[in-house]
Amino acid sequence: MTLTPCTADFLNELSPRLPEGTLRAPAPRFLEEPRGRWQGQAGAVACPSCTEDVATILRAANDARVAVVPYGGGTGLVGGQVAADGASPLVLSLERMRNIRAVHPAENVLIAEAGAILADVQKAAEDAGRLFPLSLASEGSAQIGGLLATNAGGVNVLRYGNARDLVLGLEVVMPDGRIWNGLKRLRKDNTGYDLRHLLIGSEGTLGVITAASLRLFARPARQGAALMVVQNPAAALALLALAQTRLAEGISAFELISGMGLEFLARTMPQVRQPFAAPPEWMVLIDLGLPQGIDPSGALEALFADALDAGFVSDGVIAQNMSQRAEFWSLRESIPEANRHIGAVSSHDISLPLSAVPEFIDRAGPALAGIGEFRVNCFGHLGDGNLHYNVFPTHGRSRADHDHQRDRIKTCVHDLVHDMGGSVSAEHGIGRLKTGDLEKYGDPVKLAAMRAIKHALDPNGIMNPGAVLTDTEMQRE
Amino acid sequence: MTLTPCTADFLNELSPRLPEGTLRAPAPRFLEEPRGRWQGQAGAVACPSCTEDVATILRAANDARVAVVPYGGGTGLVGGQVAADGASPLVLSLERMRNIRAVHPAENVLIAEAGAILADVQKAAEDAGRLFPLSLASEGSAQIGGLLATNAGGVNVLRYGNARDLVLGLEVVMPDGRIWNGLKRLRKDNTGYDLRHLLIGSEGTLGVITAASLRLFARPARQGAALMVVQNPAAALALLALAQTRLAEGISAFELISGMGLEFLARTMPQVRQPFAAPPEWMVLIDLGLPQGIDPSGALEALFADALDAGFVSDGVIAQNMSQRAEFWSLRESIPEANRHIGAVSSHDISLPLSAVPEFIDRAGPALAGIGEFRVNCFGHLGDGNLHYNVFPTHGRSRADHDHQRDRIKTCVHDLVHDMGGSVSAEHGIGRLKTGDLEKYGDPVKLAAMRAIKHALDPNGIMNPGAVLTDTEMQRE
Known part of the structure; x- marks a missing residue:
């Protein structure tokens, strides 16, 4: 058509x-x-x-x-x-549909229109004494509709899930203009197929989300954070397992930071205070949200002592107050900006089965070295197996020097991720940039089902054509 | 066709x-x-x-x-x-596909075939030092495939979510016999539409789930439970909010028990020990799973003291050990059996927006009294807004005496639930029993989308015909 x-x-x-x-x-x-x-x-x-x-x-x-x-x-x-x-x-x-239509603190529910900005939703939840846990770098401008259409991730997925896990109901305008009034506020509802999860993550290709009924949470009574130095990603994972055994869902975030990231920070943003005199090769940021009756600093000290005994960590610093915790987070969140200053040749938003992360990192470096000489800043949401594996020129060279290698680099990283059971788009989606990856790495039966669903719900193909499924793929079906 | x-x-x-x-x-x-x-x-x-x-x-x-x-x-x-x-x-x-294909304790993942029995999956997780939290009365015979096809609920939804929330990936045979190899072990994967959630809860009408990659959790370091007497469901919800403010996700279950349920127990299962000399009109079972460093009994005592001050509770008993906790749970789980001994005229698996629960209970009784004289045992997963609202004959009469009123009772309850923004199938699904309810109460735009998807994925209509969407509905489309 x-x-x-x-x-x-x-x-x-x-x-x-x-x-x-x-x-x-x-x-x-x-x-x-x-x-x-x-x-x-x-x-x-x-x-x-x-x-x-x-x-x-x-x-x-x-x-x-x-x-x-x-x-x-x-x-x-x-x-x-x-x-x-x-x-x-x-x-x-x-953007003009930005009302918070309702807040139900007693139900832990908030109803927001699609154009509401994430930070405003977080604020409305906070004003009601609750937490809306979705949190990511662009929260000052990202809108709820887009965040749900792309099933956004961010730093609190380990504890609270992806964007889709925070949604109880949706209001959606279907491609033919009919309105699905699905703004339920229910925790359990088994009445038919779950259209909600089909629309979430469909990147605007199946309909337009106009409002959502969102889950709120109790604000953790006590919060804390620590930076701990680990020898390698395998030790980081051992530390995570130990922390989960002790604190279960009390761990809100578990972020990996590489020595290369710290070096980029020191070079391009010297105003960001570095926690260790000698930048370690690897460290993790652990963030805790705990119930009343348990002291986060004490819990982190006990975790650190056990982890030191077990050989998982070699150094660490525990936030003594909320401003120090904010400082740790500011360090973590400055890394993408430092990356932009350096200028990546190729960036990859990947995920892996958790236990495959160390092997992936071990194999990806040598594989890239077969293409050329690069610096790698590998960081991100380790607790989710989600790495931002970003490839940079060596010092003194520019990204333009490597333009001709970009495709080979991307293919090298994505092939390895795919071979190891991972995903070439962990939290960013397919959009128009990764339609080729979806075609190459996607399960063919899933792709056929996706095309059938797209055709069934949007027979004229008006919704965001070229995104997720390309026209070519539609026609092939 | x-x-x-x-x-x-x-x-x-x-x-x-x-x-x-x-x-x-x-x-x-x-x-x-x-x-x-x-x-x-x-x-x-x-x-x-x-x-x-x-x-x-x-x-x-x-x-x-x-x-x-x-x-x-x-x-x-x-x-x-x-x-x-x-x-x-x-x-x-x-039933012959009951292998646990793999357990990945370090990843908190277990891969089970569809025929694996829930209790066996729970056991395999426990043997690996982990928790698979799905738990419900039929766990000794219910199979993973059916539990996912129906998106089962149970007692731990408040903390861990419904069955769908425990699934990372699926292996599915589509209606035409093609196999979708979607057994990912990833926490984040934004590569295309979420077929997983479409298949989960589709009750065998879109394909056959043959295996699933399931989420495991750290076993809570400390567990505890209490029974607390509340004046009414509104007080129970106030207690829940207070408990969540103090203990957040530390609350694993929050179950409502009615005086009628206790009376049925006393009458038909006198061997079940009752916690209070005079059966209260309403009480709740609170179950906690907490991190190391916090004592569940202490936390429950502090909660009880605050709730007593606030007037939310009037009496309570806190489990002093694990066997007393098991006794509380045994009481709760004996209620459905007591119900069977009494013999319900009509049972309803409903959910409501949490804050609408008290008003629903206030309105449903008088509405039913307009039909006849009944006893109501209203109990269930209050933390999820999910009530089992079951209607019984008065003492001395039998369910057969009320056969002619069953449809009116069901309509009365379901109409009220629907009017109040609730669901007429919270955790059991539509099956063949509630296709009329889905047609009556379902959003027409959602129903049209469901029919379009059904036709797209199962054009010959061979998968479980008559369930969820009736043939009539298919033809009407």
Whole structure:
């Protein structure tokens, strides 16, 4: 089937059915791919302020076969929100739908519209004495709709799960403009197929999430954090297992930091205070959230003592107060910025079975050395088996010197991840950047089922064409 | 489309492609609906011992348009596993596929085949020093495949989630016999639509789960339990909120027990020791699993003291050891048996937004009184908003006296639940018993999407026809 461009004619016909100001000329920010890989295009940007207007827009687009590209905070790193080719689409920005529709503290539930910014949702939960645990670097601009459409991850997945695990119900406008009123506030509901989880992570290709019923949690009564030096990733995993045996879900985050990351920080952001005089080759940031009646510093001291006895750790520092804890986190969260200063040749958002992580790191270095000389900053959410395995030029060379090697590097890392039972997109999604990876590494039976579902729910293929499943794949089916 | 009966001809053609003994005459146990609502039928029972044989069976059934009814432990309470009408189906029992394929303690992962019995999986996890937290009354016979196909609930959902939340990956034979190899062991994997959650809870209508990669947890270092007397369900919820503020995820279960349940116990199972001299109208069982460094009895005493001050509780008893904790649980788990001795007129597995529970209970009693005189035992997983709201004859009368009122009772309860934003099937599923409820109360847009997905993945409609979506609904689409 062929899509029609989003022309003036289409917009003129749609416009009278919407409040004035809903349809706008596309501002440049809607057409920028955050990593600068390509230039987007759009016939217009629609900024509806209510669900009914989203429905009107999709109904018209579906009737006219005009492509719709849903747009949240624009922070996605795989180009799911920016279409470069094909018939000019209508970009659908949810930014005006940013109400927190309700907070139910007694139920640990909050209902937010798709355009609500993550930090605002966190704040609304905090104001009600509760915690919304989704937390990631872009939380100041990322929107709930986009976070759910991409099933975002972040630093608290170990304890609270991925974005999808924080959702009780959804309101969704389907591709034909019908509204699914699924904003349940229920912890158990076995009435039919779980459309919620199908829409979450479908990256705007099956419908538009307009609101979500989100799970809140009790705020941990006591918090604490420590940085511990480990000899290698295997020791880090042994430390994690020991910590889980002692503290179970009390461990909120378990982040791996490499010596290369610390070196990048020292070089590009010297204002960030480094905890150890000699930067260790590997260390972990352990964050705790504990019930009343247990002292986090004491728990971390006892863990450290046992881990020292077992030979898992060689040094460590335990936060003595909340500002020191914030300092540890600031160190961790400065690493991506230091990476940007250095300039990666190729970045990889991968996950592995937890016990395969050390072997992967052992094998990936030599495999890359077969391509050329690089520096690797391998860091991230070790507790989830999720590494950001980023490859940089050696000191004094630039990323441009390695442009010709980028594809080989990516293939080398992704092949190894796939061979070891891992995922080539742990928390960022497929978008437009990784459709080839999905085709190459995806299970063919799963891919066939995905295409069948896409065709069943969006027979005209108007929803975010080119993302996740490419047109080619649709036609092949 | 029309289905073909599972005839001798079909079986004769299929038989040579399978190991001897795979196809069997249907033993009576495969045709019994556990609540005795109807008599099942089947042309044969297939008992494959490996995934490839399941694939062979589905391929043949799909080619011949023979219906397949997947069968696990047979403990489902909504008739999803027993077909009474339509073309005689092939029952597919997974009971011979009961291997624990692997345990990865360091990863907190266990891979089980569909026929593995829940208690055996719990045991395998325990032997590895880990916890598989799914726990429910039928755990001695329920199988993993059926538990996932129905997204089972149980007593630990408050802390660990529903069955679906315990699954990292699946191996599934699709309706056309192709095998989806999705047994990932990853905590984060954003590569395409989440087929896993679509299959889980689809009650055998979209494919056959043959194995699952399951999440394990650290065993709580310390456990404890208490029974606390509350004035009413609203006080019980206030107690829950207080407990969560103090102990967060340390609360493993929060179960409501009614005075009527205690009366039924005293009457039919006098050997079960009752904790309070005068049976209270309402009480809760609180179960804790805590990290090292915190004493459960102390935590419960402190909680009780605060709750007493706040007026949420009036009496209580805290387990002094593990055997007393087991006694509390035995009391809780004897209630369904006492119910069976009394004989319910109508049982309801419902859930509500947590804060709507008290109002529901307040309104349901008078609504039922408009139909006749009944006794109600309302109990269950209050922490999840999941109540078993079961209606009994008054003392001296029998359920048969009320047969003519059963439909009105069910409608009365379900209408009220639906009006209050609840679910008429919290943890049991739709099966064949509640297809009318799904049609009546389900969101029409969700139902249309479900039908489209069913048709896309099972175009011949061979998978468990009559369950979840009835044939009528398929044709209407």
